[in-house]
Amino acid sequence: MSHPKEIVFPAINKSVIRRLLLRNDTKTDFAVKLRTNSAALVIEPSQGFLRSGRTQSVSLRLDGTYKASKQKQSIEIYCRPVNRRTEAECRRWLLTPVEIGESSKQLAQTLRIKTSTGFTPLEVTLKGKFYFDRIILVLRWIINLLEC
Numbered sequence: 001m002s003h004p005k006e007i008v009f010p011a012i013n014k015s016v017i018r019r020l021l022l023r024n025d026t027k028t029d030f031a032v033k034l035r036t037n038s039a040a041l042v043i044e045p046s047q048g049f050l051r052s053g054r055t056q057s058v059s060l061r062l063d064g065t066y067k068a069s070k071q072k073q074s075i076e077i078y079c080r081p082v083n084r085r086t087e088a089e090c091r092r093w094l095l096t097p098v099e100i101g102e103s104s105k106q107l108a109q110t111l112r113i114k115t116s117t118g119f120t121p122l123e124v125t126l127k128g129k130f131y132f133d134r135i136i137l138v139l140r141w142i143i144n145l146l147e148c
Helices: 087-095 128-147
Strands: 006-010 015-023 029-036 041-044 047-050 055-063 074-082 107-116 123-127
Touching: 006 015, 029 041, 029 087, 047 087, 074 087
Parallel strands: 006 107, 015 123
Antiparallel strands: 015 055, 029 047, 029 074, 041 055, 074 107
16 A cells, blocks of 8 residues: 555554555655654654655554543654755754644645554555655745746
8 A cells, every 4th residue: 555544553452563664756855754643652763864766664653551542643744855955954854843843835644543453564655756746846836936
C-alpha cells in the first residue's frame, strides 16, 4: 500500500513497534518532521532529511498500556524542499521544537493511529512523490510570482 490513510497497531497491553517507510521518488530532497498528538506514541527519528530516490525508515513505538484519549490520534508528516538556497533554513526548521514552525502548507500527509485485534502489518510504506507534488506545485507558483 503506497498511500495509506492509517497505521494499525495490535490492541494489546504492552509496547509494540511498527515501521513507517518514507520513500522519496522525486528528484527533490526534503526536510521532514513527524508529529503526533498521542502521548502513547514515540517516533524515532522524528525529523531529518529525505534525499531524492531514497527511503527512510521510521520506528513507531506505541505503549499499549497507556490509557487512550477520546481524541482521534494521528501522525502528521510535514516536509519542505531542500536545495542549496534553502538548506540552512531547513536545518534551522529541523532544530526548532516539533510543536513550533510547521504550517498547513508544509503538511504532506496525516495518518490516523488505530488499534485492531486482527492482522496488523509490521511496516507501512508512504511513497513521497504523491504527497510532495502538492508542495512542489505551490513552491513553483511562489517562485513564478517572485520572478514577475
